[in-house]
Amino acid sequence: MTDPARHPLDPLTAEEIRAAVTILRRDRDLTDRWRIASIELREPPKYELRAWRPGDPIARAAIVVCWSREDGLAHKALVALTEDRVASWEPRPGEQPNMTVDEFAEVDAMLRAHPDVGAALARRGVTDMDLVLMDSWAYGASLIPDPYRGRRVAWTDVWHRREPSASPYANPVAGLHPIVDLNAMELLDLGDTGVVARAPTMGEYVPHLVPGLRLRDDVRPLEVRQPEGASFTLDGHELRWQRWSMRIGFNHREGLVLHTVGYEDDGSVRPVARRLSIAEMVVPYRDPTGEHDRRTAFDIGEWGLGFMATSLELGCDCLGEIAYLDATLHDTRGEPYTIRNAICIHEEDRGVLWKHVDAQAGAETRRMRRLVVSFHATVANYEYLVYWHFHQDGSIECEVRATGIMVTTQFEGEQPPYGTLVDERTYAPFHQHFLVARLDLDVDGEANTVHAVDSEALPTGPGNPYGLAMVQRSTPLRSEHEGRQHYDWQRQRAWRVVNAGARNRLGTPVAYKLVPGGALPALLDPASPVFQRAQAVGHTLWVTPHRDDERWPCGEFPTQSAEDRGLPAWTAADRPIEDTDVVLWYVFGVNHVTRPEEWPVMPVDVVSFWLKPDGFFARNPALDVPADQRH
Numbered sequence: 001m002t003d004p005a006r007h008p009l010d011p012l013t014a015e016e017i018r019a020a021v022t023i024l025r026r027d028r029d030l031t032d033r034w035r036i037a038s039i040e041l042r043e044p045p046k047y048e049l050r051a052w053r054p055g056d057p058i059a060r061a062a063i064v065v066c067w068s069r070e071d072g073l074a075h076k077a078l079v080a081l082t083e084d085r086v087a088s089w090e091p092r093p094g095e096q097p098n099m100t101v102d103e104f105a106e107v108d109a110m111l112r113a114h115p116d117v118g119a120a121l122a123r124r125g126v127t128d129m130d131l132v133l134m135d136s137w138a139y140g141a142s143l144i145p146d147p148y149r150g151r152r153v154a155w156t157d158v159w160h161r162r163e164p165s166a167s168p169y170a171n172p173v174a175g176l177h178p179i180v181d182l183n184a185m186e187l188l189d190l191g192d193t194g195v196v197a198r199a200p201t202m203g204e205y206v207p208h209l210v211p212g213l214r215l216r217d218d219v220r221p222l223e224v225r226q227p228e229g230a231s232f233t234l235d236g237h238e239l240r241w242q243r244w245s246m247r248i249g250f251n252h253r254e255g256l257v258l259h260t261v262g263y264e265d266d267g268s269v270r271p272v273a274r275r276l277s278i279a280e281m282v283v284p285y286r287d288p289t290g291e292h293d294r295r296t297a298f299d300i301g302e303w304g305l306g307f308m309a310t311s312l313e314l315g316c317d318c319l320g321e322i323a324y325l326d327a328t329l330h331d332t333r334g335e336p337y338t339i340r341n342a343i344c345i346h347e348e349d350r351g352v353l354w355k356h357v358d359a360q361a362g363a364e365t366r367r368m369r370r371l372v373v374s375f376h377a378t379v380a381n382y383e384y385l386v387y388w389h390f391h392q393d394g395s396i397e398c399e400v401r402a403t404g405i406m407v408t409t410q411f412e413g414e415q416p417p418y419g420t421l422v423d424e425r426t427y428a429p430f431h432q433h434f435l436v437a438r439l440d441l442d443v444d445g446e447a448n449t450v451h452a453v454d455s456e457a458l459p460t461g462p463g464n465p466y467g468l469a470m471v472q473r474s475t476p477l478r479s480e481h482e483g484r485q486h487y488d489w490q491r492q493r494a495w496r497v498v499n500a501g502a503r504n505r506l507g508t509p510v511a512y513k514l515v516p517g518g519a520l521p522a523l524l525d526p527a528s529p530v531f532q533r534a535q536a537v538g539h540t541l542w543v544t545p546h547r548d549d550e551r552w553p554c555g556e557f558p559t560q561s562a563e564d565r566g567l568p569a570w571t572a573a574d575r576p577i578e579d580t581d582v583v584l585w586y587v588f589g590v591n592h593v594t595r596p597e598e599w600p601v602m603p604v605d606v607v608s609f610w611l612k613p614d615g616f617f618a619r620n621p622a623l624d625v626p627a628d629q630r631h
C-alpha cells in the first residue's frame with residue numbers, strides 16, 4: 001500500500017489509479033480494446049481549496065482520457081474516487097488523445113517484424129533488425145495523407161545502431177518514413193522515397209565507442225559535503241526551506257508542478273504563486289524537405305513530460321544532500337507504475353549573494369544558497385531538464401536545459417540550407433524549442449494586475465539638459481487583448497504583477513516582476529499549419545483571468561490538431577484582467593541554430609526567466625542571511 005493522500009493536491013497514488021480504471025471498466029464497459037491515454041488528479045477547484053484545512057475530509061477525483069481502438073472515439077471521464085462512481089463521461093469526437101509509450105513500443109516492434117520494412121532496409125544494407133529503432137512522431141492534421149484522415153496515425157523515423165550498445169540516434173536511415181495506423185497497429189505506407197547511401201558518421205558519445213578519444217586526466221575530485229544534512233524539510237509533498245514553502249505536485253503531462261508557493265515574512269506566510277508549471281512545449285523543425293516537414297513536436301501535449309520523466313537513479317547529476325520524490329504513472333491498460341526518484345530536491349551554493357568592502361568597517365559578504373526542485377525528461381533523442389530555483393532574496397528562476405542528441409539526416413549531393421553540417425554527409429536541421437510556462441501568481445492574494453514596464457529615455461531639453469533622464473512607463477494590462485505582449489529590447493520591457501490593495505512599508509503597492517529571458521519570436525508565417533496549431537508561441541506573454549480548466553496553451557488535444565484551441569480561443573473573448581486573479585503564460589525557449597559542437601551529443605543549452613520581488617519587500621530580504629551559514 002502506498003500512503004493515502006494527506007492533502008488534496010497530493011498526486012494520485014497507484015491504488016487511486018487502479019480504482020479509477022476499475023470504476024470505469026465496471027460502469028462504462030471498457031473492453032481490452034480500449035486504451036487509457038492519461039489518468040490525472042482532478043485538482044480541487046482553486047477557490048474550494050482555500051477553505052480546506054488539515055484534517056478536513058479529502059474528496060479525490062481523477063480525470064481519465066481513454067479511447068476505443070475499434071471506432072477511435074475518445075472519451076474524457078471524471079471519476080469520483082471517494083464516491084466510487086463515474087461523475088461525467090464525455091465523448092470527444094474529432095479529438096486524438098496524447099501519444100502513448102505503449103504505442104511507441106508497439107510500433108517499433110511491429111515495423112521491425114514487418115517484411116516490407118525488412119526489404120526496404122535490406123536495400124539500404126541494413127539486415128540486422130535488432131539494431132533498428134523506429135521512432136514514432138505525431139502528425140499535425142493538415143499533413144496527414146488524405147486516405148488516412150480521421151484515423152489515429154503516426155509517422156516514423158528509422159535509426160540503426162552500429163552495435164547493440166551503440167547510440168540509435170547516431171545513424172539515421174534517410175528516405176524511409178513508414179506511416180502506421182495506431183489503432184489497427186498496421187503499416188499503411190512504407191514512406192520509401194529512395195535509397196540515400198549511408199555515410200560513415202561517428203555519432204557515438206559513450207567513450208569506449210569513440211575512436212581515439214583520450215579522456216582528460218587532470219580532473220580532481222570536487223565534493224559537496226553537508227555534514228548536518230540539508231536545510232530543507234520534506235513532509236509528504238510539502239517542502240520548506242528557509243523562508244520558502246510550497247507543495248510538490250506531478251502529473252503525466254506537465255511533470256513537476258509547484259503549488260502554493262509562499263514566503264515567510266515577519267512570522268506569516270505571504271502567497272507568491274498558487275501554481276507554477278511548464279504547460280506546453282512546441283518544437284517545429286525549420287526544414288521543408290520531406291525528411292522533416294512533418295516534424296513538429298508538442299512534447300507536453302502529445303507525449304507528456306511526466307510520462308517522459310526519467311528516474312534520477314539513472315543519473316541525478318546533483319551534488320550534496322538530495323531528497324527525491326517518486327512519480328506514479330500508468331500504461332495504456334491503466335496499470336500503474338512508479339518512476340523512482342522522479343523529482344530531485346537539493347541545495348546549491350551560488351557564489352556571492354551580496355557584498356561590500358569598506359575601508360573602515362571592513363568587509364561584509366554573504367554567500368548565496370538556492371533551493372533547487374527539478375526533474376529530467378527524455379523525449380526520444382532529446383533531454384529536457386527543468387529546474388525551479390528559489391533564492392534567499394525572494395527571487396525564483398525557472399531554468400530549462402536542452403541536451404541529448406540532435407535529429408540528423410544524411411544527404412547526397414548538395415546539403416539543404418536548412419541546417420548545419422555536423423558529420424560526413426550529415427546535417428542537423430534548424431529548429432526551435434518553445435516552452436510555455438503557466439504562472440498562476442497570487443502576489444499577496446489574488447487581486448493582481450499585470451503592468452508592462454518599459455524604460456524610456458526622455459528627450460534632451462529643459463529639465464533634462466544632458467539627456468540623462470530615464471523613466472519607467474508602466475502600462476496596466478486591462479483586458480486579454482492588451483495582455484498579449486511582446487518582448488521589447490529597445491525598451492527593456494518586463495512585466496510587474498501588482499497587488500494594488502497590499503502595500504509595503506514604503507507605502508507602495510507590492511509586486512513581483514517577471515524578468516524575461518530566453519524570449520524568441522515565432523519566425524513563422526501566421527498562415528502556416530504549424531503556427532495555426534501553436535498560436536500560443538506568437539506572443540511572449542499572455543495574461544488570462546484564472547480558470548481551473550484553462551491549462552493547455554495549445555489546446556487540450558494537440559495530437560493531430562489543426563488549430564490552437566487554447567490561448568487564442570480563450571482570449572478571443574477579451575475578458576478583463578485588471579485587479580483580478582491572473583494567470584501569466586510566458587513563452588521562452590531556444591532558437592536552435594545547430595552547431596557542429598553539438599554533435600554527437602549536445603552540451604546543454606540553458607534558458608531561464610526570473611520572478612523577482614519588486615516592492616514585495618521594503619528592503620533587501622536577504623539582510624538576515626548570516627555571514628556564517630554553518631550555524
Ligand SMILES: [Cu+2]
Binds near residue numbers: 431592
Ligand atoms: Cu534543439
